Amino acid sequence: xxxxxxxxxxxxxxxxxxxxxxxxxxxxxxxxxxxxxxxxxxxxxxxxxxxxxxxxxxxxxxxxxxxxxxxxxxxxxxxxxxxxxxxxxxxxxxxxxxxxxxxxxxxxxxxxxxxxxxxxxxxxxxxxxxxxxxxxxxxxxxxxxxxxxxxxxxxxxxxxxxxxxxxxxxxxxxxxxxxxxxxxxxxxxxxxxxxxxxxxxxxxxxxxxxxxxxxxxxxxxxxxxxxxxxxxxxxxxxxxxxxxxxxxxxxxxxxxxxxxxxxxxxxxxxxxxxxxxxxxxxxxxxxxxxxxxxxxxxxxxxxxxxxxxxxxxxxxxxxxxxxxxxxxxxxxxxxxxxxxxxxxxxxxxxxxxxxxxxxxxxxxxxxxxxxxxxxxxxxxxxxxxxxxxxxxxxxxxxxxxxxxxxxxxxxxxxxxxxxx
Numbered sequence: 001x002x003x004x005x006x007x008x009x010x011x012x013x014x015x016x017x018x019x020x021x022x023x024x025x026x027x028x029x030x031x032x033x034x035x036x037x038x039x040x041x042x043x044x045x046x047x048x049x050x051x052x053x054x055x056x057x058x059x060x061x062x063x064x065x066x067x068x069x070x071x072x073x074x075x076x077x078x079x080x081x082x083x084x085x086x087x088x089x090x091x092x093x094x095x096x097x098x099x100x101x102x103x104x105x106x107x108x109x110x111x112x113x114x115x116x117x118x119x120x121x122x123x124x125x126x127x128x129x130x131x132x133x134x135x136x137x138x139x140x141x142x143x144x145x146x147x148x149x150x151x152x153x154x155x156x157x158x159x160x161x162x163x164x165x166x167x168x169x170x171x172x173x174x175x176x177x178x179x180x181x182x183x184x185x186x187x188x189x190x191x192x193x194x195x196x197x198x199x200x201x202x203x204x205x206x207x208x209x210x211x212x213x214x215x216x217x218x219x220x221x222x223x224x225x226x227x228x229x230x231x232x233x234x235x236x237x238x239x240x241x242x243x244x245x246x247x248x249x250x251x252x253x254x255x256x257x258x259x260x261x262x263x264x265x266x267x268x269x270x271x272x273x274x275x276x277x278x279x280x281x282x283x284x285x286x287x288x289x290x291x292x293x294x295x296x297x298x299x300x301x302x303x304x305x306x307x308x309x310x311x312x313x314x315x316x317x318x319x320x321x322x323x324x325x326x327x328x329x330x331x332x333x334x335x336x337x338x339x340x341x342x343x344x345x346x347x348x349x350x351x352x353x354x355x356x357x358x359x360x361x362x363x364x365x366x367x368x369x370x371x372x373x374x375x376x377x378x379x380x381x382x383x384x385x386x387x388x389x390x391x392x393x394x395x396x397x398x399x400x401x402x403x404x405x406x407x408x409x410x411x412x413x414x415x416x417x418x419x420x
Contacts, residue, residue: 024052024073028318040326043405049319050402059381060407065206065234065359065398066385068260070312077311078262081304093303101306107313108255108267113242118275120268120296121306125233126153127281128252128268129200131295132229133157135278136198140166145191146200147174149207149390151231154200168195173391174205174212176348178355181213185220196226203232203246204239207387207396209332209349209359211239218247227274234258236267237316239325239357249274258358261312262305268295324401328358331399335408336360344419348394361387363394364418372418380414 027048031039039045052071055061070078085092106116122128133144134157144158148171161167170191178184188199199221204211218228229250235241237259243251248271255265270278276289280297287294316324333353339362340347348361364372369386373395376382384395399408 024049024071024315025318027051028320036320036322036326039323040330046327046401046404050404053402055402059377059383060403060410062382062384062397062399062403062407062411064400064403065257065396067256067263068237068258068400070260070262070308071315071402074260074308074311074315078304078308081307085304093300097303101303104306104310107310109269111259111313111316112236112251112267112269113244114269115272118243118269118272118292120292121309122252122266122268122296123264123298123301124256124266125151125231125252125254127298128266129154129229129231129250130157131268131281132250132252132270132278133161133198133200135280135295137277137279138165138167138197141168141195142166143168143170143193143196144198144200145170145172145188145196145226147172147202149174149205149392150200150202151206151233154231158200170196174210176208176210176391177350181216184212185216188217189220189224192221192224192226196224198227198229200229200231203230203235203241203251204357204359206234206359207348207390207392208361209234209356209396211355211357214246214248218249222247232267234359237312237324238328240321243269250278255309255312259309259312259316261309262302264302265305265309268292270295319401325357327401328399329353329356331403331405331408332356332358332360332397334405335397335412336362338412339415342416342419345415346394348392358400359396359398361392361394361396362415363392364415367418369393369395375418376411376414380410382411382414 031045052073054072101121105119105121109116109119138161144167158169162169172187172191201212201217203214214230221228227249230248232251232253234257236253251269253267255261255267256263270292272290275292278295280295282297284294284297336347339345344365346363346365348363349356369388373384373386376384384397387394387396
């Protein structure tokens with residue numbers, strides 16, 4: 001066997017084959033027959049999961065929404081990929097790199113319940129969605145609809161196509177505590193006109209954690225002939241869903257958030273019939289217009305990150321998607337339920353369990369969000385992020401599955417005393 005054939009035969013699995021050194025599989029096997037709802041509050045179970053993370057002792061990290069760092073098992077596999085690719089060098093990049101990326105993309109597609117021919121790996125949500133925004137054939141007077149709670153990078157891209165092509169951007173505001181799905185759907189419906197071509201909507205709003213009724217919004221928009229692009233930056237690996245159930249046209253996500261991949265990993269899903277409507281960010285050679293790979297040319301990039309997506313997916317499935325969702329929802333309700341009714345507290349996240357999961361936003365009346373964040377860090381060693389804008393004034397609280405109720409008790413104490 002020559003060296004080229006040998007490298008091809010190695011494929012994806014050999015580069016990913018690092019045995020677990022942390023015993024998490026054995027730990028999980030003890031609980032395999034217990035339902036997710038029961039395990040959500042089983043601290044003995046989650047203490048075993050926590051043991052698989054290396055945690056910085058200087059502070060309580062409640063800002064996992066920016067980047068959910070990798071558990072040690074995934075991290076070691078990532079390091080191994082870096083070493084192996086460094087060892088193989090150009091041989092790897094010229095032989096199996098492209099095939100391995102396709103294999104990982106197919107595995108990622110399974111997570112979101114989509115066919116592999118509709119999914120590519122990107123570097124983040126911004127790349128995914130800005131490619132769609134900048135890649136459509138806009139005409140002067142075309143309209144796009146979005147919310148002020150949408151992510152700034154995408155709003156800036158809409159502003160650019162507005163300046164470049166004469167697109168009119170219509171920006172609405174999502175209520176913090178909607179009375180019903182219909183209130184939100186009607187809000188978007190009221191902004192649509194005969195000139196509207198694209199509607200952007202968050203699956204889960206990054207600053208408040210509110211989950212929006214995507215299927216209903218998409219169905220309404222499609223009845224009016226409008227395409228829908230969904231910002232799912234915080235959705236994949238956070239709570240369970242399948243792409244066909246959303247009824248959207250474009251979807252982007254960042255995998256280094258709730259799926260805990262290395263930094264710089266994202267997903268772009270495009271419904272097959274819409275692939276040919278988008279020009280790629282970077283020009284690719286001749287490909288069929290409905291081939292999603294034409295949207296995925298970014299030049300040479302860190303291939304080890306692509307491989308580690310598969311390992312992060314393995315860890316996600318090992319813990320269990322339903323278990324993870326139940327735990328994140330339990331943790332959010334654990335702390336928010338203790339402070340929601342305090343007179344000096346503003347909870348900027350709906351109380352309805354169906355409208356949120358692990359993310360919530362909390363403010364203290366009479367204090368700027370930056371002041372609350374500073375108080376939490378200086379007095380209580382709690383790291384979070386201040387949000388002051390987009391109709392929100394508060395700190396975003398994003399625990400992860402390694403977070404304990406004891407960590408959150410410190411947060412509750414801090415918020416309770418903030419009013420005295």
